[in-house]
Amino acid sequence: MATVNPVLDNTYDDAAKRTPLVLGGLDYAGVTDDVCKIWEEEKPQKIWFLVLGVAFSLLLVLGACVGHLLMKGTGVWGNNNPAYWGWPIVNFVFWVGIGHAGTLISAILFLFRQNWRTSINRAAEAMTIFAVICAGLFPGIHIGRVWAFYWLFPVPTEHLAMWPNFRSPLLWDVFAVSTYATVSVLFWYMGMVPDIATFRDRCKTRIGKLVYGLLSLGWTGSARAWHRYEIAYTILAALATPLVLSVHTIVSFDFAVSQVPGWHTTIFPPYFVAGAIFSGFAMVVTLLVPVRKMYGLENLITLRHLENMCKIIMATGMMVGTAYGIEFFIAWYSGVQYESYAFYNRAFGNYWWAYWIMVSCNVLIPQVFWIKWCRTTPWFMVIICIFVNIGMWFERFVITVTSLCRDFVPSSWAYFHPTWIDLLMLIGSFGLFTTLFALFCRYLPVIAMAEVKGVIPRDHDH
């Protein structure tokens, strides 16, 4: 069977040896048992109930805020002249960006044959879907009359007698985000079918047998089925790769296609995509370190996985930092006074504090990952990753609010003030996200068992 490697540290680099991605000498049954024990526990751990309880309370807060907003109208937010795009769009871009790491891990790393993705891709994809749900919430309720949401889509409506304007970036957004959510769910579910079949075959309760039996579609693991499945999975990965790049590109078009100084720049698409991957990986680390500790998955989500993610976080963080620098260079080089002022104002105007929070969290703090101890110490990297996500939220805040509050006409300059509803909704969206993720950990396979078994070395490999 596989090489027995009792050492938990697989972060060494030895060119002569292939780095093991599954530790503890786990064989096929061992992988299955390790993953299934989370779900087979008679009673979940107390900490799970605690997390779910707190998250669910925050979800109720979010529900109350949404109900209040539907009753009163969008005026309950701080959005007002001139910052008509306030926290809702900031939260939207923040959450969509988080989702991108999941697709990057599941699709792009798959196409590049990066086998280390196998034990983290399932959780990362789940994170993608839950983040996109949180993201979709904000523009969804921002339309005010949510019961007319179908006007966003080209549906023939008798009393509207109009169609969407297909030349508008906001409409591209509708198509991009809804396509992204749908394809992510398909990709996630398809990857999960063989693992749900494992659950079905191990399940002891009647209701579990029924639910997992239906969800697994009668999967048997036939070689013919695997053959078509692998090709379909590769096609989905090949589709999801340009899709994930297009989504944040189109989100950045919401800003870049407008004329507002600070938004009207061609660097936005690559800069937004890099930022999305940056924040998404930070969120994956923030989620997986506690999950691996809680469920004893150190043999599957190894230090090497975490270290690789830290390296990606540092790389994308520096890309984002480069983009910040280029923005300033172009503002000066273009010679446009509005553009120059927009960036001078960001760094030294009345939102200087937000700008420097963003730069410190996104560019300076991740530099600690140059040190090996920092990127191989789980608790420490979680702290860094939380800073990264704070920084990325502020990046969207800086882009949205500083530009709107200082547009062409000085008479419309103002300072943005969020309301309590803004704040509670942001916190509540974390409640929604965490509730979904906690339920996912308990009731669905957290790790892609079938894929991990495929990377366990076989006898003739060595």
Place this chain on the structure above:
Amino acid sequence: MAEENTTDPTQGNSKLVGLLAQFDDPDSLVHACDQARQAGYTKTDAYSPFPVHGIDPALGIKRTVLPFIVLGIALGAVFIGLGMQWYTNGGSIGGVSTDESPLFPGYRFKISGKPYFSLPANIPVTFEVIVLSSAFASFFGMWFLNKLPMLANPLHRISRFKRATNDKFFLMIKNADAKFDRGSTEAQLNEWGAVAVEECRQDLTDIRLPGWLRLVALIGAILLMLPPVAIFRAMGMTNRAPRLHFMPDMDWQDKSKTQTVSPRLVNDEFLFADERAMRAPVDGSVARGQLDADPEMYRGIKRDYTPAVSVTTATGSVRTSLGPNQNQQDVPAAAPPAEDVSMFITTFPDEIEVTEELLARGQQRFNIYCTACHGFSGNGNGLVNQRALALAATGKATWTTAKSLHDPMVKDPEKNPIGRIFDTITNGRATMGPYGDQIPTADRWAIVAYVKALQETGIEPPVVVAEEGGAVAEGTTTEPSKTGDGTKPRP
């Protein structure tokens, strides 16, 4: 061939599907698959917890057509995505635009003069439509080719097989294979390294759908039809009750509309002291475009004329009362009976230049407003006149025949100068109603010009016989449209 259906009491009424051999690691599975293929078996399948490398050639599995299905769908999506945007945003081919379609017309967004259909702006949505369709194609194409979902499968009844999704590997040689033989196939499987060989049997006793399930399905289907039936019924009938408002959609708002009473606030207080919800204009204010200070232009009366009697109306504007006029309730009965024709202008006001365009405009307006009574030729025999005469002949109504514009008194520039014609149109005369509120000033002057041209043609009123039913045709000579243009009506 082995037995099809067995009556063996231990097996019950069941059918042999094939022989299932278990292996403990992927390499021995691949090896056994290779052996089975070389032994000539074709109806075989292998089951493993993860895709095993090298099993496709070992089993002789051909490459799937799925990529081509996805490609086909993706190419179709290019046209669907572009076509959807082209159609809904009012694209056009050869001057025919979809926004004129009778059913679900496209909608043209006029934004900064940009083209209604431009490829660069339509690429993002087209791309997303391609990706979405292709993703569905590969997902459901995989289902379709793998015959999923297939919830009933005799394999799931074998307890050993439960480990096919965990850590064991299986090879099945099916009964349907031409080379299958119950005894020798089992021997071969053992020879190829099988850990265990087991029969896979399909139970034939309970493969039929239970009868009660059919009944439940039927009742369920009928019940599901009820909501759409109710909806379609409601759509096809009229109802005087107000519609249900699940969402108010800003239909009711706390606001006061024009010309309404002020809402009663606390303690009998109103928005304004006069209890109106709106404010009247300040006395003497003139709305934009409503300054009619020039009497020649707006009333057809000479500037230097001092009216004998003038009546100040409630709004403060001055109107000269002109003879007996039943339509003007605010004119006192004591208005001067004698009409001073000299007050009217005899030429067009300075602002009006009589051109061919003005005459064409006048003809068009005349045909709309005047012909109903006066007729197209101005002979006073329009359709209203004909109908009213027919009714009057039966004694059902009384009717004063509309004036012919060719009447010598009407034509006489002394007795009926241009300004008076304008005044007649504006304020009405005798039984004729006023048109000042319906026809803008410039158009009234255009009609005056056209009337003068019509009179210059000198067409005599044709003899009209009011027949029963009122269907009376005017003579063929009463087409003044072209002849009128040639004359210059300036007196």
